[in-house]
Amino acid sequence: MKVIVGNNEQISKLIAEEFIKQVNEKPNSVLGLATGTSPLKVYANMIKAYKNGKVSYKDVVTFNLDEYIGLEGTHNQSYRYFMNDNLFDHIDIDKNNTHVLLGVGDYLAYANQYDELIKQAGGIDLQILGIGSDGHIAFNEPGTPFDSLTHVAELAESTIKDNSRLFNDISEVPTKAVTMGLKSIMNAKRIVLIATGKNKAQAIYNLLKGKMTEEVPCSILQKHPDCTIYVDEEAYSLVK
Ligand code: GLP
Numbered sequence: 001m002k003v004i005v006g007n008n009e010q011i012s013k014l015i016a017e018e019f020i021k022q023v024n025e026k027p028n029s030v031l032g033l034a035t036g037t038s039p040l041k042v043y044a045n046m047i048k049a050y051k052n053g054k055v056s057y058k059d060v061v062t063f064n065l066d067e068y069i070g071l072e073g074t075h076n077q078s079y080r081y082f083m084n085d086n087l088f089d090h091i092d093i094d095k096n097n098t099h100v101l102l103g104v105g106d107y108l109a110y111a112n113q114y115d116e117l118i119k120q121a122g123g124i125d126l127q128i129l130g131i132g133s134d135g136h137i138a139f140n141e142p143g144t145p146f147d148s149l150t151h152v153a154e155l156a157e158s159t160i161k162d163n164s165r166l167f168n169d170i171s172e173v174p175t176k177a178v179t180m181g182l183k184s185i186m187n188a189k190r191i192v193l194i195a196t197g198k199n200k201a202q203a204i205y206n207l208l209k210g211k212m213t214e215e216v217p218c219s220i221l222q223k224h225p226d227c228t229i230y231v232d233e234e235a236y237s238l239v240k
Contacts, residue, residue, distance in 0.1 A: 001208070001221060001222060001224070001227050001228065001229055002227070002228040002229070003208065003228070003229045003231065003236075003239075004228060004229070004230050004231070005231055005232070005233065005236050006230070006232065007232055007233075008041060008196050008232055009041065011194060011196075011230035011231070011232065012039075012040075012041030012042045012044075012045060012194070013041075013045055014230065015039075015042045015128065015192050015194060015230055016041075016042045016043075016045030016046050016049065017045075018126065018192060019031065019042070019046055019126060019128075020046065020049050020054060020055045022125055022126045023055050023056075023057060023060055024055055026125065027056070027058075027059045027060070028059040028060065028061065029060055029061070029125045029126065030060075030061045030062070030063065030118070030121045030122055030123060030124050030125050031060055031061070031062045031063075031124070031125065031126055031127075031128075032062075032063055032064075032065065032124040032126065032127030032128065032185075032188050032191075033062050033063070033064050033065070033083065033087070033128060034064070034065050034128050034129055034130050034138070035064070035065070035066070035079045035082045035083065035130075036130040037130075038130035038131075038194045038195065038196060039128055039130060039194060040086060042128065042194065043086050043087040044086075046087065046091070047087065047090040047091055050090070050091045050092065051090075056092055057091045057092055057093040058092045058093065058094060059094075059097075060093055060097065061097045061098075061099075061121050062083075062093070062097065062098045062099060063099045063114070063117070063118050063121075063124060063180075064079055064080075064083060064098075064099065064100040064101065065129070065137075065138035065139075065179060065180050065185070066079060066101060066138045066139045066177050066178060066179035066180065067079045067080065067100055067101040067102060067103040067107075067177060067178050067179075068103050068174040068176075068177050069103050069104075069107060069152065069174055069176040069177055069178060070103060070104065070174045070176070071103045071104070071174060072103070072104050073100070073102075073103070077166055077167060078103055079100055079101075079103075080100040080103075083098065083100060099114070099117065101114060101150070101178040101179070101180075102178070103174075103177075103178065107178055108152070108178075110178075111150045111151065111152065111178045112150070114149075114150040114180065114184070115149045115150050115180075115181075115184050115187075118184070118187070123187060123188070123189060124187065124188035124189065125188075125189050125190065126188070126189070126190050126191075126192070127185060127188035127190070127191045127192070128191075128192050128193075128194065129185070129191060129192070129193040129194070130193070130194060130195070131193060131195045131200055131203050131204070131207070131218055132156075132158070132159055132162065132203065133158060133162055133199045133200060133202070133203055134156055134158045134159065134203065135202075135203040135206055135207065135216040135217055135218045135219070136156070136159060136217050136218070137182070137185060137193075137217055137218050137221075138179040138180050138185060139153045139155060139159070139177040139178075139179035140153065140179060140181065140182050140185075140217040141153060141154070141155065141156040141159065141217065142156065142214070142215050142216065142217060143214055143215065144181070144182055144214065144217055145181075145182070145214060146182050146183065146214055146220050147181075147182070147183050148181030148182050148183055148184075149180075149181040149183055149184050150178065150179065150180050150181055150184055151178070151179065151181055152176060152177070152178055152179075153176065153177050153178070153179050154175060154176055155173075155174070155175055155176065155177060160173045160175065162199075182217060182220050185220075186220060186221075186223075186224055189226065190226045190227070191221065191224055191226070191227040191228075192227070192228050192229075192230060193207075193218070193221065193227070193228070193229050193230065194230045194231075195229070195230070195231050195232075195235040196231070196232040196234065196235050197232070197234050197235060198234045198235070198237065200231075200234075200235040201234060201235055201236070201237050201238045202238060203216075203218060204229070204231055204235045204236060204238070204239060205238040205239055206218070206219060207219060207221065207222075207229065208229065208239050209239060
């Protein structure tokens with residue numbers, strides 16, 4: 001794994017440049033997208049590049065990592081809403097080519113098809129990941145099997161607590177989600193992970209210095225052949 005350290009502005013710009021280059025080289029790229037606070041500036045840079053005529057996303061296909069069970073796509077904390085609001089509504093992407101797992105209705109049937117849909121699209125060319133303070137990626141919490149495909153997951157207490165900042169009350173945070181599995185994520189041809197802030201320092205230490213174990217879901221990335229970890233000084237502080 002390669003590590004790049006910079007402030008949030010710098011690393012977000014570098015990651016956005018990777019996405020823009022990917023799309024310019026292969027206009028029908030398959031992109032793996034993430035939600036959370038971490039990728040926000042990456043998406044802002046991707047929008048800016050589109051508005052400045054530097055890239056078009058019209059033939060791009062996207063797959064998002066996860067979705068809360070129980071939230072409609074119109075709920076302002078659903079990941080479908082997040083993606084529309086922070087990226088898709090501001091670029092020329094065809095929304096029919098954007099895939100986000102369903103949180104309501106027959107979410108299980110869709111989840112069961114998800115890995116096959118990714119495969120049929122040609123596989124993910126470039127995947128962005130955030131990371132949870134407990135080392136989760138997507139909603140793969142500690143203990144998730146490394147060979148997991150898209151599935152229903154229970155959120156860890158610490159994740160519910162971390163994510164409650166975005167809801168009116170902790171009781172409103174869904175306790176379950178549908179998520180791409182660790183194997184689904186590892187199938188991506190290239191992966192970039194972004195982590196900023198002290199709250200991520202232990203997870204980044206475990207990722208870069210710890211042993212590969214299902215107790216630390218992100219540690220599976222140690223065996224990915226093309227993965228770069230972008231961090232700020234705070235997230236990197238325990239490694240140095
Ligand atoms: C959620 C998401 C993850 C994300 C994590 C970190 O749990 N399911 O995909 O990486 O939050 O979020 P943030 O970037 O807001 O710290």
